[in-house]
Amino acid sequence: MPQTILIVEDEFLIAMDLQLRLEAHGWRVVGPAATIRDALELVEQEPPDVALLDVHLGDQLITPVAECLKARGIPFAVASAFDWPERVGGDVLAGVPNAGKPTSERRLLSALKQLTGE
Amino acid sequence: MEELYRILRTGHVQTQGIVDTIADPMVVLDSSLCVQNASRSFFETFQVFRDETIGQRLTDLGNGQWNIPELQRLLGDVIPKSTAVINYEVTHDFPSIGRRTMLLTARTLFHPDGASHSLLLVFSDATDRMARDRAKDMLFGELRHRMKNLLGVVQSLARQTPIEGRTAEEYRDSLLGRLGALIDSEDLAFAEQGELGVEQLLERTFAPYASGGANTVIEPGPPVQLGPRTVMSLSLVLHELTTNAAKYGALSDPEGQVRVRWQVEDGKLHLHWAESGGPAVSAPTATGYGTQLIQSTVSYNLGGTVELDYPQGGFQAEIVVPLGTASQSE
Numbered sequence: 001m002p003q004t005i006l007i008v009e010d011e012f013l014i015a016m017d018l019q020l021r022l023e024a025h026g027w028r029v030v031g032p033a034a035t036i037r038d039a040l041e042l043v044e045q046e047p048p049d050v051a052l053l054d055v056h057l058g059d060q061l062i063t064p065v066a067e068c069l070k071a072r073g074i075p076f077a078v079a080s081a082f083d084w085p086e087r088v089g090g091d092v093l094a095g096v097p098n099a100g101k102p103t104s105e106r107r108l109l110s111a112l113k114q115l116t117g118e
Numbered sequence: 119m120e121e122l123y124r125i126l127r128t129g130h131v132q133t134q135g136i137v138d139t140i141a142d143p144m145v146v147l148d149s150s151l152c153v154q155n156a157s158r159s160f161f162e163t164f165q166v167f168r169d170e171t172i173g174q175r176l177t178d179l180g181n182g183q184w185n186i187p188e189l190q191r192l193l194g195d196v197i198p199k200s201t202a203v204i205n206y207e208v209t210h211d212f213p214s215i216g217r218r219t220m221l222l223t224a225r226t227l228f229h230p231d232g233a234s235h236s237l238l239l240v241f242s243d244a245t246d247r248m249a250r251d252r253a254k255d256m257l258f259g260e261l262r263h264r265m266k267n268l269l270g271v272v273q274s275l276a277r278q279t280p281i282e283g284r285t286a287e288e289y290r291d292s293l294l295g296r297l298g299a300l301i302d303s304e305d306l307a308f309a310e311q312g313e314l315g316v317e318q319l320l321e322r323t324f325a326p327y328a329s330g331g332a333n334t335v336i337e338p339g340p341p342v343q344l345g346p347r348t349v350m351s352l353s354l355v356l357h358e359l360t361t362n363a364a365k366y367g368a369l370s371d372p373e374g375q376v377r378v379r380w381q382v383e384d385g386k387l388h389l390h391w392a393e394s395g396g397p398a399v400s401a402p403t404a405t406g407y408g409t410q411l412i413q414s415t416v417s418y419n420l421g422g423t424v425e426l427d428y429p430q431g432g433f434q435a436e437i438v439v440p441l442g443t444a445s446q447s448e
Binding site: 010011012013014015016017020021032034056058081082101102103 | 275421
């Protein structure tokens with residue numbers, strides 16, 4: 001059984017890029033979701049093993065999704081251009097692995113490693 | 119005696135001249151913090167009169183508008199311990215001019231008799247400059263964020279533009295075409311407000327093909343303002359449509375024509391693309407990357423729908439985008 005990962009990212013091209021790369025590393029992708037509503041719905045219907053989140057979705061912040069994942073004990077990372085995502089997205093993002101944006105292969109894999117503890 | 123008086127008087131007039139020449143408001147205080155003198159710009163800036171100012175204690179001036187705890191601390195604690203204080207920041211609500219942030223520079227002048235001193239105090243109003251700095255910082259943060267997003271998109275296009283069955287040159291041209299659409303949308307995103315519309319975007323997209331002929335027709339439509347992200351998505355979509363038309367559709371034939379019209383209905387932008395006069399059309403057997411890009415960009419990024427039709431007379435597309443997203447400044 002491959003591990004599942006939820007991708008939340010509002011730019012289709014970036015979401016697609018992450019999806020193809022994660023699939024190449026053997027992950028099964030849930031989503032991608034472009035909005036808070038879609039993301040929360042996916043967490044409900046198809047709880048993933050881990051999640052990779054963009055911090056800004058249009059003019060919305062990812063915070064509600066991060067809080068929902070935290071409450072369910074689902075580990076998550078962000079893929080954010082911000083060096084300090086918690087300064088925009090709140091405490092729930094403090095200390096969370098950041099795969100960066102644009103996302104390099106090295107940072108993506110290192111963030112996933114932190115999530116799975118492998 | 120008369121000569122000495124003349125010299126002193128000249129000195130005084132010169133001193134007052136120097137004080138008045140200084141652009142920033144300035145006061146001279148004696149050792150008990152009473153105003154000995156003040157510059158013209160002090161009276162102008164704080165809207166007070168000379169008569170009600172000279173000889174008063176600074177803290178009593180203008181109904182106590184100078185009774186500022188930070189200023190008292192500066193005058194009472196900081197100044198006595200140092201000869202000069204430079205750009206000490208004080209923010210205060212002044213009754214006459216409102217909330218301002220002042221940078222105070224103070225210098226103690228010791229008199230030759232050694233028994234007394236006076237204090238030069240210069241106020242530099244930094245309110246507007248600091249507001250500008252904050253606005254600049256915000257803009258810089260936004261730009262940095264957008265640039266990184268843009269680089270992420272470029273990275274994705276480079277990885278996903280197909281390579282199977284194509285030469286390196288074909289791959290390069292196809293990638294450069296898509297990057298061109300991004301560059302156009304960036305240009306438009308920085309254009310003046312009011313120039314960020316559907317018509318401008320269409321004109322940009324068609325510019326390389328508008329070689330004097332009537333191959334592309336943009337029907338006049340209502341003005342629609344687009345946010346920068348929407349412009350980027352639509353620019354990519356229109357680029358794919360145009361490239362397809364140039365490769366397989368109406369723009370591959372000198373007699374062919376692309377006609378675009380748009381309207382706004384129920385808060386949605388309806389964009390209609392119709393080709394005619396090109397080679398006979400049949401629906402493709404497999405969905406190419408370009409078509410996938412069109413469909414996903416419209417539905418995923420813009421929350422809209424796209425319908426692609428392949429009647430024999432010419433390819434047609436109907437794109438519907440909610441203006442809630444299309445008109446947002448994002």
